[in-house]
Amino acid sequence: EPAQSDQDDAAVAEEAQGPRRKKVSSLRFNRSENGGIKNLTVTTPLFYANGAPHIGSAYPTIAADVVSRYAQMSGGDVHFVTGMDEHGEKIAKTAEGKDMTPQQLVDSIAGDFQGLWDKLNIRNQHFARTTQPKHREIVAEMWQRCLDSGDIYKKDYEGWYCVGCEAYLDADEMEDDHVCKIHRKKAELRREENYFFRLSKYWEKLTQHMEDNPDFLLPQSRASQVMVWLDKDNKRDFSISRASTDWGIPVPGDDSQVIYVWFDALLGYLSSLLRPEDPATLDTCLKRGWPADIHVIGKDIMRFHALYWPAMLMSAGLPLPKHIVTHGFLTKDGLKMGKSLGNVVEPVPLVENFGADAVRFFFAGCLSFGQDGDFAYESFINQVNSELANELGNLLQRILTLCRKNLPEPSGPDCLYEEAELQAHPVYRAALAAPAEVAAAFERFDFPAATQAALRIANVANAHIMVVVPWKKLKSEDEQVRGEALRELQVMAEGVRICAVLLAPVTPSVSGKVLE
Ligand SMILES: [Zn+2]
Structure with missing residues (x-):
């Protein structure tokens, strides 16, 4: 199976952007008087606590560690956040299959990730865990703020649901017979009364933000994809609660539903900045390093970071992250990595056999971060x-x-x-x-x-x-x-x-x- 390349993205990008977009030559860092970096908040994705870390989790984490070490050398006060996304139906099902409670499962997987980060010499200041009490309070406050802005409403919804994606799929996300393109499994027809977030209200503001900030999403070639999503024909809201599982943060005032994992997890970027003595409020997060300067993410979760997340922040009256830097997919010997192909690169033995610096040198120093990269x-x-x-x-x-x-x-x-x-x-x-x-x-x-x-x-x-x-x-x-x-x-x-x-x-x- 040949790997999907970035060339298509690039071709689309050139067409959509034209010469109008200003070329970005550097990220914008906060400078101190001597020209060094004053401070930096950089995040990796919060990894889904459903299985052991794979090389795709190590890749952005190495990159974020490199840039945060660079900023520290430059004199900067650095907040480097990595961590775990620990709720959702998929985790509850995996735990059930292993005869564990979901909490036991996520505790054990969080331990696996931290073990790998130690081996890889990752020096993060914060480790987000979405099952922590302060995080739950932050999510509840966010919900309340969005509700107060008139952006949360309840609606009966029927659609094709993929448990793998933990989401209702759009037509373009399914093949014939309602098979999820990512998970290659038939989606289930579900009908639920869910809470929705009024994403549609922010369509113009999001479009404007993308246009005003050519360096919001990097590399720039991927911004065109976001502009396609933001086409006015695609305007829609998104569901932010689930009735099908109880492994999550309850909707404030409605115990029959839990908050959708993405609405929940994205807030880990803020809640993990809190110090032990801090009250769990969004305003305190603003004093502890929010807004982030850089979210480092894979291109597969760009929709959540470039659309849902900024809209949620706008609704809550919170500042947006400055940059979202996306990386491509990793392949092995030119082929897509996957369990079915048996060609998955396991990070733990790789580091144990070759040492942290060899792995860091290859993934950071030899692969071009924005593009797809190959490991052989x-x-x-x-x-x-x-x-x-x-x-x-x-x-x-x-x-x-x-x-x-x-x-x-x-x-x-x-x-x-x-x-x-x-x-x-x-x-x-x-x-x-x-x-x-x-x-x-x-x-x-x-x-x-x-x-x-x-x-x-x-x-x-x-x-x-x-x-x-x-x-x-x-x-x-x-x-x-x-x-x-x-x-x-x-x-x-x-x-x-x-x-x-x-x-x-x-x-x-x-x-x-x-x-x-
Ligand atoms: Zn799926």
């Missing part, structure tokens, strides 16, 4: 070996061996070079140019460009060391020749150090070892 063991191993082990690792090894043999310990920090000589040194020049380039690349979510710009220092040093061959010069009887070699080593060691610092958001352990 061969290219994974080759890229990590050639770029991290050979370019950086061997260079460091070489320099350290020569330094240990030939320099007194500890060696002073004084520069042995004359200023003019230094200015002309290729490694010095590369190291001087790299930081700005790396920063700019991180700030536009172009992590491969950031790692390449950092590694360019090592590339230059590797070429240079073969020209100056310091190990030969160090054997010379002539003190001046030996001094020359020591100066070379000093500059190259400093180049390696700067390279390691710049790579630290992607490869924190390797960088830490280099600095040691």
Whole structure:
């Protein structure tokens, strides 16, 4: 089964957008006076607690961790939120099948996710769990605010319901005979009296927001998809309660229904920002890091984040997130990953076998984040070996061996070079140019460009060391020749150090070892 590519999206995008849309070259960060990042709130999706984490959960989490580590290096006060979406019929059914209570199931799965994040060196400040008491209070307040705005009403509804999607399907989401396109299972005809959210009321405002903020949804090529959804012919409300399960947050004032998982889960982005001593109110969340600067999500949940979520926030009088950065699908050896194909990449053994930095380096440093990305063991191993082990690792090894043999310990920090000589040194020049380039690349979510710009220092040093061959010069009887070699080593060691610092958001352990 060939993987669905992004080319269709891109073609649609070009047609729909035309030359009118301003090209976005960077995300907008909050700056401090020195030009660094002042603060950043970045989120991953809240993962559905229905099964163990897969590589598709690790991918956006690595990206969010990279950008949050970068922001911290830049001096920023960072709120990095990841976590779990723990309600819904599907979870209740899975728990039943395992002879567990839903709470036991989600506790155990939340533990699996946290275990993986530890192994992957993910440094999140917040871990959202939608079964927590404060979260329930926040959701209830949100419901009340939307109700007060006149945006919640009750309606009898009949439609084709997919338990996998936990949603009624539109005609374009089903194949013949009401089979869900995603789950390949026949949807059930259900009739329920549900509460609805007046999404239709926000159609023009949402359209306006998309037009006024060309960097709201990134990459820009995907904005056209949202504009298609926002076509006036598609205008509709959405159901925000379920009577078919009791595993959820009860609708305030109506215990016969629970709040729809998406209405519930999206608020985890806010509730998880609260400190233990904080009252559970939406206004307090505004003091703790909301609005988010960046939601990192997969393109499969774009509809919830680009339509439902902003409309809910507008209804409640809350500020919108600044950017939604979407990534593509991951494939394995060019094929769609799936249980039926038996080609799922399991993240835990991958990290255990190769180490966190190798996995982080590949998924952040080698795949272009907005596009679909492919994982194959061969290219994974080759890229990590050639770029991290050979370019950086061997260079460091070489320099350290020569330094240990030939320099007194500890060696002073004084520069042995004359200023003019230094200015002309290729490694010095590369190291001087790299930081700005790396920063700019991180700030536009172009992590491969950031790692390449950092590694360019090592590339230059590797070429240079073969020209100056310091190990030969160090054997010379002539003190001046030996001094020359020591100066070379000093500059190259400093180049390696700067390279390691710049790579630290992607490869924190390797960088830490280099600095040691
Ligand atoms: Zn489905």
